[in-house]
Amino acid sequence: MILKIAFRNIFRQKRRTILTALAMVVGFALLSLTIGLSDGAYGNIIAMFTRNRIGHIQVHRDGYLDKPSLYKTIDNTSAVGETIQRVVGVEAWTPRVYGAGLGSVGEKSTAVQIIGVDVARETAATRFDQKVVEGSTLSETPSHEAVIGKGLAKIVSATVDSELVIVSQGADGSIANDVYKIVGIAESGDDITDRVACYLHIEDAQELLVLDRRVHEIVVIVSNINRVDKITSAIETQLNDSTLDVAPWQVVAKSFYRAMRTDQQGDAISRVVIMLIVAIGVFNTVLMSVLERTREYGVLKAVGTKPVQIFWLVVCEVVIIALGSICVGALLGALLNYLLSIYGITYPQEITFGGMKLKTLYAEVNVRCLVIPAITVMLSATIVSLFPAIKAARIMPAKAMRTH
Amino acid sequence: MEQAQRTDVIVTEGVTKVYEADGIPINALNGIDLTIQSGEFTALVGPSGSGKTTFLNIISGLDAPTEGKVWLAGKVLSEMGGNQLSDFRRDNIGFIFQAYNLIPVLTVEENVEYIMLLAGVPKAERHERVITMLEAVGLKGVADRTPTQLSGGQQQRVAIARAMVSEPQIILADEPTANLDSKTGADLLEMMRRLNTETGMTFIFSTHDPMVMEGATRLITLRDGRVDTDETK
Numbered sequence: 001m002i003l004k005i006a007f008r009n010i011f012r013q014k015r016r017t018i019l020t021a022l023a024m025v026v027g028f029a030l031l032s033l034t035i036g037l038s039d040g041a042y043g044n045i046i047a048m049f050t051r052n053r054i055g056h057i058q059v060h061r062d063g064y065l066d067k068p069s070l071y072k073t074i075d076n077t078s079a080v081g082e083t084i085q086r087v088v089g090v091e092a093w094t095p096r097v098y099g100a101g102l103g104s105v106g107e108k109s110t111a112v113q114i115i116g117v118d119v120a121r122e123t124a125a126t127r128f129d130q131k132v133v134e135g136s137t138l139s140e141t142p143s144h145e146a147v148i149g150k151g152l153a154k155i156v157s158a159t160v161d162s163e164l165v166i167v168s169q170g171a172d173g174s175i176a177n178d179v180y181k182i183v184g185i186a187e188s189g190d191d192i193t194d195r196v197a198c199y200l201h202i203e204d205a206q207e208l209l210v211l212d213r214r215v216h217e218i219v220v221i222v223s224n225i226n227r228v229d230k231i232t233s234a235i236e237t238q239l240n241d242s243t244l245d246v247a248p249w250q251v252v253a254k255s256f257y258r259a260m261r262t263d264q265q266g267d268a269i270s271r272v273v274i275m276l277i278v279a280i281g282v283f284n285t286v287l288m289s290v291l292e293r294t295r296e297y298g299v300l301k302a303v304g305t306k307p308v309q310i311f312w313l314v315v316c317e318v319v320i321i322a323l324g325s326i327c328v329g330a331l332l333g334a335l336l337n338y339l340l341s342i343y344g345i346t347y348p349q350e351i352t353f354g355g356m357k358l359k360t361l362y363a364e365v366n367v368r369c370l371v372i373p374a375i376t377v378m379l380s381a382t383i384v385s386l387f388p389a390i391k392a393a394r395i396m397p398a399k400a401m402r403t404h
Numbered sequence: 405m406e407q408a409q410r411t412d413v414i415v416t417e418g419v420t421k422v423y424e425a426d427g428i429p430i431n432a433l434n435g436i437d438l439t440i441q442s443g444e445f446t447a448l449v450g451p452s453g454s455g456k457t458t459f460l461n462i463i464s465g466l467d468a469p470t471e472g473k474v475w476l477a478g479k480v481l482s483e484m485g486g487n488q489l490s491d492f493r494r495d496n497i498g499f500i501f502q503a504y505n506l507i508p509v510l511t512v513e514e515n516v517e518y519i520m521l522l523a524g525v526p527k528a529e530r531h532e533r534v535i536t537m538l539e540a541v542g543l544k545g546v547a548d549r550t551p552t553q554l555s556g557g558q559q560q561r562v563a564i565a566r567a568m569v570s571e572p573q574i575i576l577a578d579e580p581t582a583n584l585d586s587k588t589g590a591d592l593l594e595m596m597r598r599l600n601t602e603t604g605m606t607f608i609f610s611t612h613d614p615m616v617m618e619g620a621t622r623l624i625t626l627r628d629g630r631v632d633t634d635e636t637k
Binding site for chain 1: 458461464466467486487490491493494495499501505506507508509510514518519521522523566
């Protein structure tokens with residue numbers, strides 16, 4: 001009966017119910033949208049950062065990540081790679097060689113980062129060919145070719161077909177130097193990388209740095225980024241080699257990951273502010289409704305309704321409105337997120353996050369953007385109904401029935 | 405009903421009620437000592453402000469006295485907690501208010517059924533008692549209507565049905581005929597008198613209505629919060 005009264009009370013004051021529900025629906029949709037856009041933006045950034053650059057998981061010689069060194073190498077690259085490939089969920093893997101050197105084009109010189117890549121594997125794993133914005137990608141066989149970052153090309157005034165001289169140090173202690181033909185200019189989406197990146201065929205890089213067939217890094221791409229932790233553990237188990245470190249992208253790019261988490265916490269604060277505004281609106285209408293019906297609560301109490309039943313009557317009314325609002329809000333939130341996942345919001349100016357350039361913000365439709373607002377709306381509505389409900393439950397019948 | 409079978413259903417001892425209005429204390433009741441026995445048809449009379457409604461509120465536990473004690477059906481009201489008092493009122497007292505005070509979102513049938521629902525009376529029994537009671541007050545044909553679709557007299561009949569359906573020991577009626585025309589008032593009074601005779605329920609009215617005073621078996625006059633006269637007919 002309490003539920004019946006609560007339900008009928010909702011339809012009694014239609015305008016107030018619509019206002020309360022509207023506040024909840026708008027709050028839900030806004031929350032859903034902020035989560036959808038936030039997840040979409042970070043999803044995009046993470047995808048660019050991992051898929052195009054660092055991969056989802058990396059394997060190194062023990063200690064390389066903390067203190068990279070030319071000498072900390074993976075010796076049996078093919079065997080390690082094949083073992084990784086057998087792990088369920090692994091899509092691709094690619095080896096890399098790193099070295100520091102001095103790059104010169106004509107009379108201009110600057111520090112460069114030598115990145116030796118297996119062209120075929122790198123293309124399959126990180127879409128290396130798509131980074132080349134001018135000229136062509138590297139040949140699949142070692143041909144003394146180089147692809148350099150756009151920023152580096154600007155620093156040394158290089159163009160496609162320029163000759164690049166690299167001076168470095170070999171792993172055997174010798175001075176390493178060689179000449180490479182620049183066949184392409186690359187843009188990775190990260191300005192810092194593009195100012196130093198010098199991509200060589202992995203065998204050319206191994207020859208220059210006297211590494212034989214050894215590599216510094218194996219980059220792994222997985223089919224589902226959400227399973228990266230499980231796949232990392234599976235790779236560790238399969239490799240069963242204490243001299244190798246297997247790290248997910250969150251560990252590889254610690255500072256990027258921390259910056260992203262901090263930014264996400266900022267989003268959480270804005271969500272709390274949205275919900276506070278909604279909660280204040282709901283609180284106001286519920287309190288007004290209770291005050292207007294003081295006399296009725298007095299009558300209910302007079303005829304034997306317990307204070308706790310009156311408490312639940314008020315809470316039930318708000319919860320019923322919240323449930324309806326959540327259904328409408330979920331439809332609206334999902335629709336808005338879906339539309340923004342297709343059309344996106346184009347920034348007036350390109351923005352940069354962790355070196356990643358973003359032109360358009362796309363939303364993501366996921367369970368989070370429906371479940372979190374639903375829980376938040378229901379919780380805040382229930383919480384704000386507590387004070388009016390307690391007030392109604394504690395009414396003195398005689399005094400309440402004198403109210404008009 | 406024989407006098408020998410009667411028991412004390414309401415006993416008040418030194419009941420005092422002081423209100424504050426704009427910081428000024430107002431003595432609504434000044435030490436009322438009364439005993440009301442089962443089966444009485446008592447009218448509380450007196451001028452406006454004499455304390456009739458306040459007295460009814462206090463003996464029903466709707467309000468608390470500033471001083472004094474109230475025994476209702478042998479229990480001290482001030483010793484009960486909120487939920488206990490609600491249960492006690494539900495099981496022992498039926499209310500008839502001047503302004504009817506029906507629950508606007510419930511139908512006539514649901515209004516009458518409400519108290520039995522709170523008391524956990526089984527559905528079949530509830531239905532049977534509601535039908536019987538609505539027949540008794542002449543409202544069987546309007547069971548599905550809401551209070552706003554009824555006349556004042558009909559609403560007061562619903563209030564009477566609601567008050568009596570759970571067969572409480574005591575019916576407290578605050579100016580039950582004040583908003584009714586004289587014929588409807590007379591009909592309702594007759595009906596309550598009949599129910600009093602048939603069931604032995606105790607009726608206590610606060611009233612200005614000479615017709616109610618005439619029908620009462622005991623007339624208590626309050627003046628300035630004190631019992632001025634107490635006549636048994």
